[in-house]
Amino acid sequence: MSEHKFLPQPYFLINKEFDILEFSDKSADVFDFSTNFLDLTDWESQGKLKNILGNSESRPEGEIIMKTKESPYALFDISVKWNQDECHVICIEKDHRLAELERIVEKHRVRLAETNLELLEKKEQIEKTLNEIRNLSCPFIRLTTRAALVPLFGNLDHELILQNGTRILEMSQDGSYLEILFDFNGVGELTNEGVEAFIALVKELQLMGLAPSIIGIKPAHAIYLNSAASVPDVPFLNSLSKAFKKSVY
Amino acid sequence: MEKAIELAQLLLQGNQDAAWHLIDEERVSGSDSLHIYENILTKAMTHIGYLWETNKITVADEHLATSTCDFLLAQYFWHKKREDRTSNHNRKAMFLCVEDEQHYLGIKMASQLFAEHGWQTRFHGPNLPLDYAKKAANEWKPEVICLSFSILYHAEHLSPYIKELEELPFRPQIIIGGRLVTRYEFRRYGSDRTVFFRSLNEVNDWLEHQPNGVRSNVGT
Ligand code: B12
Numbered sequence: 001m002s003e004h005k006f007l008p009q010p011y012f013l014i015n016k017e018f019d020i021l022e023f024s025d026k027s028a029d030v031f032d033f034s035t036n037f038l039d040l041t042d043w044e045s046q047g048k049l050k051n052i053l054g055n056s057e058s059r060p061e062g063e064i065i066m067k068t069k070e071s072p073y074a075l076f077d078i079s080v081k082w083n084q085d086e087c088h089v090i091c092i093e094k095d096h097r098l099a100e101l102e103r104i105v106e107k108h109r110v111r112l113a114e115t116n117l118e119l120l121e122k123k124e125q126i127e128k129t130l131n132e133i134r135n136l137s138c139p140f141i142r143l144t145t146r147a148a149l150v151p152l153f154g155n156l157d158h159e160l161i162l163q164n165g166t167r168i169l170e171m172s173q174d175g176s177y178l179e180i181l182f183d184f185n186g187v188g189e190l191t192n193e194g195v196e197a198f199i200a201l202v203k204e205l206q207l208m209g210l211a212p213s214i215i216g217i218k219p220a221h222a223i224y225l226n227s228a229a230s231v232p233d234v235p236f237l238n239s240l241s242k243a244f245k246k247s248v249y
Numbered sequence: 250m251e252k253a254i255e256l257a258q259l260l261l262q263g264n265q266d267a268a269w270h271l272i273d274e275e276r277v278s279g280s281d282s283l284h285i286y287e288n289i290l291t292k293a294m295t296h297i298g299y300l301w302e303t304n305k306i307t308v309a310d311e312h313l314a315t316s317t318c319d320f321l322l323a324q325y326f327w328h329k330k331r332e333d334r335t336s337n338h339n340r341k342a343m344f345l346c347v348e349d350e351q352h353y354l355g356i357k358m359a360s361q362l363f364a365e366h367g368w369q370t371r372f373h374g375p376n377l378p379l380d381y382a383k384k385a386a387n388e389w390k391p392e393v394i395c396l397s398f399s400i401l402y403h404a405e406h407l408s409p410y411i412k413e414l415e416e417l418p419f420r421p422q423i424i425i426g427g428r429l430v431t432r433y434e435f436r437r438y439g440s441d442r443t444v445f446f447r448s449l450n451e452v453n454d455w456l457e458h459q460p461n462g463v464r465s466n467v468g469t
Contacts (some may be wrong), residue, residue, distance in 0.1 A: 043401075048302045062304040072402045075308055098308060105312045112323055113374065 012037055018053070030068050030093070037089070040066050040074055053080055053087060066091065066179040093214040098236065138164035143181070148172065148242055150181065151183040152209055156190045161197035168201065185216035190224040202234060213237055253292030260293060260314035261306065269418055270322055273328070282329065282365055286358040287449050290318060294354060318354055326361045326414075337367045340459075342393035343386060343421075344370065345377040347406040356397035359426060359452055363393075366456045379410055379431075395424045404429070407438035415440060426452070 004011055004022055011033045014023035018037040031040050041049050042065035052062050075094045080087055084233040097181040101130050137160060150168060154160065172180055182202075205212045213235040217225065222236075252271065257267040273284055297314050300306045337382060344360040346353050353375040360372045366368045373382070386394060394414050398404060413421050424444045425435065439445070444451050 048304065052304065059304055063301070063307055073400060094308075099310055100311075101309055105316050108316050109319060109374070112319055113372075 007030075007090075010093075012089045012091070014087050014089060016085055017144060027091075030091075032069055052078065053089075063097075064091075067095075082139070092227070098141075099125040119138070134160055134163045138168065140168055145176055145182065147179040148175075148177050149181045149183060151186055153186040155188050156184075156198060158191065158193040158197050160194060161201055165201045165204075169204060169208070172205060173208065178211055180210055180212045181226065182212060182214045183216050184214060184218070184221055187216075187218075187221060190221055192224070195224050206233075250288075250292060253289050254296055256289060256293040257296040257300070257314070260317045261297065261300075261310050262461060263313045263316055263317050268317055268321055269324055272325055276325065276328065279394065281401065282325075282362060283449055283453055285325065286362070288356070290321065291355070294318060299459055307312075315354065319357070322354070322357055322361065326364070329361075329365060334364065335365065335367045337369070339369065340367075341369045341371075341391040342395060343373065343389065343391040344395045345382055345397075346374040346375045347396055347398045347403050347410055348378045349406075350377055350398045350400060350403050351375045352399035353397070355399070356395060357397065358449060359395055359397070362449060362452055362456065366459075368393075368456075379406075379413060382410065383413060383417070386414060386421065390419045392419075393422045393424060397425075397427045399427050403428060404435060404438065405420075407435060409440045411443050415442060424452075 002022065004013065004024055006025060007024040009024070011024040012020055012027060012029040014020055014037045020035055020037055034040055038046055038049065045065040049061065049064050052060065052064070060079065060081060063077050064078050065073050066076045075098065077088045077094050078092075082088075090170045095244070133154070138150060141149040143149050148171070152160070168180075182198075202212045211234075214225075215237045217236055225236075252275070256268060256271055262451070272289065273283060275289060280289075288319055293395065297306070297311055300317075301308070301311060342360070342363045344356050344363075346356060353369075357372060357374075360370045364370045371385070371391070373385065377385075396407070398406065407425065411425070414421060414423055422442070422444065423438065424446060425438070426446045429435070430445050435445060436443075446455070
């Protein structure tokens, strides 16, 4: 046995059949004993190993997955040098040097995962707030035992009616209301879908025996309401006081 | 295949912008998720594996490429969800890699496919020990639990995972996937209820045959 025995790294001397002829003490520490070098290598690294060992064109070094006492898939850097029919192989374990890189990559991964969640959470929060705003945008106010006021705030779009229509219908049945006054003073923009949905709501109220009317229409609103597919058959009054007078008498 | 090789180069450079540009072009020109996941991203990663086997790159390079690929998946999903009109439903699926398994890109793709079909998903990423998996499942009660593994030695985890998860009181459906499932038979690790999928195509077919998996035009 030669000095190779005392090399501070796993070392092997092998022949063309990859039979192990000599090895260092360190090799015996790291690997379970085997007579053939291929057996120490992960099955999906064997092709690569054969290339590094057998192909004079290829670089005489590279990364290989090896089976150690500690792990069935440890990453090694191997360097090889042929001398006639015998090959000297040094195997240096790499995992500890990769640990730092792995830590950084893992941090990135977690951050990426969190970023998405954060975005998603923000979006959900915003949607929730928007819903709350919409609920507040259509309060149902009792004026007298027979009349209620529903001031609309913000844009009259499909969502506004979708979200508040049922509540308005329900509340209008809860008591002895006859008249529901929709106040448009606080309305900004209108959309066609919003107007259609609003008209549908008005018709439903009428079906239930109530008399809806609309106050505070601005010229910009009127265009939408008049061009709607089915203009509601309701009085348009320009002020609350007029509406109120009408409803009281 | 050309696109995949081109992408592999960008991933190895960590060039997020150019890589995203390539994916986005595919997306805009009408490629569906299946095509993008299977034929572009997976093929690019497999090509990276080939470059390692032929001694052109190192595992360190693979780390960088993985990180970039992960970013692409998230970015793609974000865009996809924004424009998609598939209605969500309340069916729940949970995704994880078995203990010690770090290769999570494949199961991330699977989880995104489920989400694109309107499922509620929870993605637990790599290396989730069985005790954690059981705890998470018990709290959330998913109808489906998908497991992935890529390293042959990790196949031995399958039996306990499948057995103990299938025994949970709400009887979840266990689905197994990963690169080795295509090559070998792992049925003996499961029960007659366990499903093994060899590709995302099979996942997609399965999803489309689910009562709620049908595409609709109503957004929620
Ligand atoms: C990239 C990569 C890495 C990345 C990890 C990437 C990640 N986070 O996902 C990093 C650098 C971290 C890595 C580390 C290691 N790797 Co690696 N890695 C690869 C590589 C090159 C590509 C894998 C990949 O991302 N493919 C793309 C994905 C999308 O494909 P996929 O996982 O197969 O998924 C598809 C299907 O399977 C399916 N699918 C997957 N899961 C599921 C689940 C369900 C439910 C369904 C329905 C479908 C499904 O969907 C996808 C689309 O079709 C492969 C080589 C190869 N040819 O695969 C080696 C490879 C898998 N790695 C290997 C090894 C050995 C390692 C290390 C041990 C090396 C080391 N010591 O550093 C470590 C082990 C870490 C660990 N404990 O798990 C070996 C495995 C050998 C073996 N005996 O099994 C391979 C084969 C390389 C090799 N030739 O030696 N690796």
